[in-house]
Amino acid sequence: MFIEPVIGNNTLKDKKGHIEVICGSMFSGKTEELIRRLNRALIAKQKVEIFKPSLDTRYHDRDVVSHNETVIRSTPVQFADDIMLLAGDCDVVGIDEVQFFDKQIVHVANKLAIAGKRVIMAGLDMDFEGKPFDPMPQLLASAEYVTKVHAICMKCGDLASYSYRLTPAKEKVVLGEKDNYEARCRTCFYETKS
Numbered sequence: 738m739f740i741e742p743v744i745g746n747n748t749l750k751d752k753k754g755h756i757e758v759i760c761g762s763m764f765s766g767k768t769e770e771l772i773r774r775l776n777r778a779l780i781a782k783q784k785v786e787i788f789k790p791s792l793d794t795r796y797h798d799r800d801v802v803s804h805n806e807t808v809i810r811s812t813p814v815q816f817a818d819d820i821m822l823l824a825g826d827c828d829v830v831g832i833d834e835v836q837f838f839d840k841q842i843v844h845v846a847n848k849l850a851i852a853g854k855r856v857i858m859a860g861l862d863m864d865f866e867g868k869p870f871d872p873m874p875q876l877l878a879s880a881e882y883v884t885k886v887h888a889i890c891m892k893c894g895d896l897a898s899y900s901y902r903l904t905p906a907k908e909k910v911v912l913g914e915k916d917n918y919e920a921r922c923r924t925c926f927y928e929t930k931s
């Protein structure tokens with residue numbers, strides 16, 4: 738379990754920012770964990786702004802929604818730089834589906850952290866081919882705190898770190914959920930792939 742390094746008003750006076758990244762496969766609980774951390778910041782009466790890429794209209798065009806239907810209100814934005822403009826004087830910035838942002842997101846996350854904000858991002862570390870999902874490697878390298886969460890393999894019940902695409906589509910970005918993807922462990926992912 739991740740223990741928040743900064744919570745409560747005392748530490749806010751310091752205005753020392755940092756970056757947290759929550760990564761893993763689809764269905765691993767990234768969004769649930771993001772929502773959990775953001776809700777705790779809200780309970781601590783911190784100012785929280787939440788963003789997601791506007792292309793992610795899968796469950797809701799505005800809110801961040803987990804596969805388990807936990808929900809938190811967010812602002813959909815097209816470009817990473819939009820976050821910089823909209824974050825204002827908040828204490829905490831939450832970003833879901835961060836793998837869909839342009840590479841400027843790395844600069845934006847760092848600038849927000851340097852400005853004293855706690856930046857919490859959730860995203861896929863690998864695509865459907867098991868390749869790193871840019872810009873996640875760069876964000877992981879910049880983060881002070883990295884949490885990798887795991888789903889359950891739909892083939893064998895082991896821990897899963899891969900997102901297996903069930904359709905023949907070859908484009909990198911194909912939105913979907915259980916209709917298009919299932920979580921798999923390394924063995925089951927490569928067994929069917931080759």
Ligand SMILES: Nc1ncnc2c1ncn2[C@@H]1O[C@H](COP(=O)(O)OP(=O)(O)O)[C@@H](O)[C@H]1O
Pocket residue numbers: 761762763764765766767768769770802803804805887888889890891920
């Ligand atoms: N194969 C799976 N392994 C684990 N959880 C799953 C799986 N399939 C569906 N779920 C559901 O997905 C929820 C996690 O959803 P979510 O936080 O949206 O994941 P992510 O953002 O990583 O895709 C779990 O609490 C569980 O209810």
Ligand SMILES: Cc1cn([C@H]2C[C@H](O)[C@@H](COP(=O)(O)O)O2)c(=O)[nH]c1=O
Pocket residue numbers: 762763764767768795860861863864865866900909910911912913914918
């Ligand atoms: C592996 C992979 C996934 N996607 C899409 C599918 C979903 O819409 C999101 C991931 O959502 P989750 O909250 O992590 O379940 O990404 C994609 O476009 N390309 C891929 O390779």
Ligand SMILES: [Zn+2]
Pocket residue numbers: 890891892893894895921922923924925926
């Ligand atoms: Zn497996």
